[in-house]
Amino acid sequence: MRPLSKVLPLLAAISMTWVAGAGCRPLSQHPIVIEAVEEVRGNSRVAEALGAPVACSSSVRGTAHEANGIATLEFDATGSKAKGVVVVEGKKTGGEWGVTMLELRPAGGAKISLTSDLEARTGTDTPKFDPSATPANATPVAPPGDIEIVLPPGPPGQ
Numbered sequence: 001m002r003p004l005s006k007v008l009p010l011l012a013a014i015s016m017t018w019v020a021g022a023g024c025r026p027l028s029q030h031p032i033v034i035e036a037v038e039e040v041r042g043n044s045r046v047a048e049a050l051g052a053p054v055a056c057s058s059s060v061r062g063t064a065h066e067a068n069g070i071a072t073l074e075f076d077a078t079g080s081k082a083k084g085v086v087v088v089e090g091k092k093t094g095g096e097w098g099v100t101m102l103e104l105r106p107a108g109g110a111k112i113s114l115t116s117d118l119e120a121r122t123g124t125d126t127p128k129f130d131p132s133a134t135p136a137n138a139t140p141v142a143p144p145g146d147i148e149i150v151l152p153p154g155p156p157g158q
Contacts, residue, residue, distance in 0.1 A: 027060035031097040032090035033073055039102060039118045040077055040086055046114070049106050050079025056086070069093065083107050 027033060037056045040046050046054055055078050062073035069092030077086050084106035090099050102114040 026058075027062065027064060027073060028058040028075070030060070030064050030071065030073065032064075032071055032088050032099050033060055033075065035099055035118070035122070036073075036086055036088040036102055037075075039114055039121065040104065042121075043114060043117055045112055045117065046077065046104055047079065049082065049104060049109065049112060050077060050084055051081030052079060054079045064090075066092070069097075071097070077104065082109070084109070 064071035
């Protein structure tokens with residue numbers, strides 16, 4: 001039997017090899033970052049705010065949790081006139097990541113929401129709410145008849 005001091009380094013090496021092979025990737029390769037970079041580089045409002053051409057840093061900060069499917073990430077964007085920070089949030093649904101919020105925060109300027117620009121370019125699978133629409137599987141239900149509520153005797157609260 002090997003002493004524990006010789007087994008621990010071996011176990012550490014095996015676990016590091018397993019983690020590397022299990023799909024660890026840099027945050028710059030996260031699906032919502034890739035989608036955000038594509039939108040930022042091609043967005044005319046970003047080019048107007050930062051100056052064209054717009055370059056995105058590959059250094060990404062934040063967290064992306066595969067277990068609960070929530071990510072909040074940010075990276076720097078630089079144009080010919082200014083710099084800014086791009087903030088992207090996403091949710092994993094049905095095994096696929098999707099962007100829920102995308103905005104540019106130019107240095108010294110007001111935030112620019114890019115979420116609707118991204119949705120217009122890529123489409124969205126979120127149905128629009130129409131309060132006047134008739135539900136698809138609506139079965140008319142008659143309202144309940146008379147309802148009688150019996151209160152206990154005595155003053156309220158006792």
